[in-house]
Amino acid sequence: MAGCASPFAAQVKSAGFALSPSGDEEEEALSRLRSAGDRMTTPRRLLVRCLFEASGHRTAEELAAEIQTYAPDVSISTVYRNLEELERLGVVVHLHLGHGPATYHLATEAHGHLVCRKCEIQVEIADGFFADLRRRAIADFGFAIDPRHFAVIGLCATCQADAEDLGDSTAG
Amino acid sequence: MAGCASPFAAQVKSAGFALSPSGDEEEEALSRLRSAGDRMTTPRRLLVRCLFEASGHRTAEELAAEIQTYAPDVSISTVYRNLEELERLGVVVHLHLGHGPATYHLATEAHGHLVCRKCEIQVEIADGFFADLRRRAIADFGFAIDPRHFAVIGLCATCQADAEDLGDSTAG
DNA sequence: CTATTTGCAAAATGTTTGCAATCCG
DNA sequence: CGGATTGCAAACATTTTGCAAATAG
Numbered sequence: 331m332a333g334c335a336s337p338f339a340a341q342v343k344s345a346g347f348a349l350s351p352s353g354d355e356e357e358e359a360l361s362r363l364r365s366a367g368d369r370m371t372t373p374r375r376l377l378v379r380c381l382f383e384a385s386g387h388r389t390a391e392e393l394a395a396e397i398q399t400y401a402p403d404v405s406i407s408t409v410y411r412n413l414e415e416l417e418r419l420g421v422v423v424h425l426h427l428g429h430g431p432a433t434y435h436l437a438t439e440a441h442g443h444l445v446c447r448k449c450e451i452q453v454e455i456a457d458g459f460f461a462d463l464r465r466r467a468i469a470d471f472g473f474a475i476d477p478r479h480f481a482v483i484g485l486c487a488t489c490q491a492d493a494e495d496l497g498d499s500t501a502g
Numbered sequence: 503m504a505g506c507a508s509p510f511a512a513q514v515k516s517a518g519f520a521l522s523p524s525g526d527e528e529e530e531a532l533s534r535l536r537s538a539g540d541r542m543t544t545p546r547r548l549l550v551r552c553l554f555e556a557s558g559h560r561t562a563e564e565l566a567a568e569i570q571t572y573a574p575d576v577s578i579s580t581v582y583r584n585l586e587e588l589e590r591l592g593v594v595v596h597l598h599l600g601h602g603p604a605t606y607h608l609a610t611e612a613h614g615h616l617v618c619r620k621c622e623i624q625v626e627i628a629d630g631f632f633a634d635l636r637r638r639a640i641a642d643f644g645f646a647i648d649p650r651h652f653a654v655i656g657l658c659a660t661c662q663a664d665a666e667d668l669g670d671s672t673a674g
Numbered sequence: 675c676t677a678t679t680t681g682c683a684a685a686a687t688g689t690t691t692g693c694a695a696t697c698c699g
Numbered sequence: 700c701g702g703a704t705t706g707c708a709a710a711c712a713t714t715t716t717g718c719a720a721a722t723a724g
Contacts (some may be wrong), residue, residue: 369698369703390689405706410689412704426598426652431688444645453643462634463654471625472659473616480598480652482635487644541678541723562714577681582714584679603713 355438356382359421366419373397373404377412378421387425387433427452427481443481448489452481527610528554531593538591545569545576549584550593559597559605599624599653615653620661624653 359378364370376397380388388396394409413434416422424432428445442460444453460477467473485493531550536542548569552560560568566581585606588594596604600617614632616625632649639645657665 367703371698371704373705403706406688407690407707408705444639444643444647446645447648447651453645455639455643459635459638463631466631467616467627467654467656471616471627472662473618473625473656474662475616475654475656476619477654479619479655482639482647482649483651484639484645484647490644490646539678543679543723545680575681578713579682579715580680 353382355436359416359419362419362421363415366415368415372401373408374412376400376404377409378416381416381422381434381436385436385439387427387435389431389433391431393434423479425479425481428483440478442478444486445481445483446486446489447483448485448492451486453486525554527608531588531591534591534593535587538587540587544573545580546584548572548576549581550588553588553594553606553608557608557611559599559607561603561605563603565606595651597651597653600655612650614650616658617653617655618658618661619655620657620664623658625658 356378359382360370360375363374363378368374377393380393380396390406390409390413393413394404394406397404397409413422413424417424417434420437422434423437423440424434425440425443426432427443428447428450442455442457444455445451457478460475463477464475467475528550531554532542532547535546535550540546549565552565552568562578562581562585565585566576566578569576569581585594585596589596589606592609594606595609595612596606597612597615598604599615600619600622614627614629616627617623629650632647635649636647639647
């Protein structure tokens with residue numbers, strides 16, 4: 331639930347809210363907000379900072395918790411609203427890893443996932459895994475798939491073995 | 503929202519609740535319930551009947567509405583509880599077609615789906631579409647995928663064309 | 675008879691919205 | 700200053716749960 335906390339906590343505390351962006355990509359994200367006519371607010375800046383500070387997928391709630399380390403009053407609805415805006419601008423995307431809440435990450439980090447329906451372990455997979463599916467979807471239906479938006483559910487090797495131990499009549 | 507309504511409404515009205523099962527598969531589903539020690543109640547019978555009467559995916563709410571045509575007091579929580587039990591017994595499976603509610607259908611009718619993220623049109627796809635993905639998931643990770651549990655999101659041909667008309671910078 | 679199942683209402687979960695107060699530019 | 704943005708609380712949508720009353724076997 332923490333994650334990007336310590337590294338830039340110090341910066342915030344020592345310099346008010348002069349959060350120094352760490353890279354070009356982060357600067358570009360801020361530019362995109364400005365170009366879209368969006369104002370540069372504290373919750374907005376902190377959210378962008380959190381997204382770039384630690385990569386990986388985090389839920390809106392997790393992001394809110396990180397942000398609240400620095401600005402305790404930032405509400406989850408503001409986080410949702412800003413994630414929506416960043417998604418509209420192409421900076422972030424959201425991903426459904428299973429039955430729980432959506433997770434958010436930088437659009438540049440998008441990739442596919444396998445998730446075990448039993449133990450919920452996640453495996454990141456390369457886009458090449460979907461090459462055949464993509465080709466067929468276009469060829470047969472003109473469909474341009476985005477196989478990274480929903481994870482592909484399944485059973486990992488360990489849980490398959492467990493299921494066999496019990497007899498697999500309930501394997502569905 | 504209706505669907506399996508008229509055909510067996512007549513049967514129900516003319517013969518109390520002597521809903522005559524229409525096929526072997528339906529009989530087998532009822533047997534499975536009995537074998538599992540489950541009691542044969544009216545909501546249970548009606549749900550099974552509805553599931554077999556019309557194929558296709560329906561949400562719990564839609565199924566409840568159909569059932570309530572005959573037994574108005576059946577509550578949605580009973581429908582959820584019985585769907586859960588039928589899923590445990592391998593009779594039905596649930597499927598997520600996008601951001602809305604889950605849909606339920608007979609396990610024997612499971613297949614993959616493409617869903618357009620914009621117009622939400624759905625395309626049913628053959629299991630062969632996933633052959634390559636399945637093979638790679640097993641080979642590289644020992645993962646047995648179930649690509650029919652979550653639809654694959656994308657953009658249909660029409661919506662791709664629309665996006666190009668507008669310039670596709672917001673295509674994410 | 676009694677354990678299972680039900681209906682209802684309430685809780686839980688995840689996300690969105692209405693609105694007055696606040697803040698950016 | 701004036702409109703964009705926020706925080707809060709309440710609404711929303713879907714699914715789950717607690718519990719007393721009903722019912723199958």
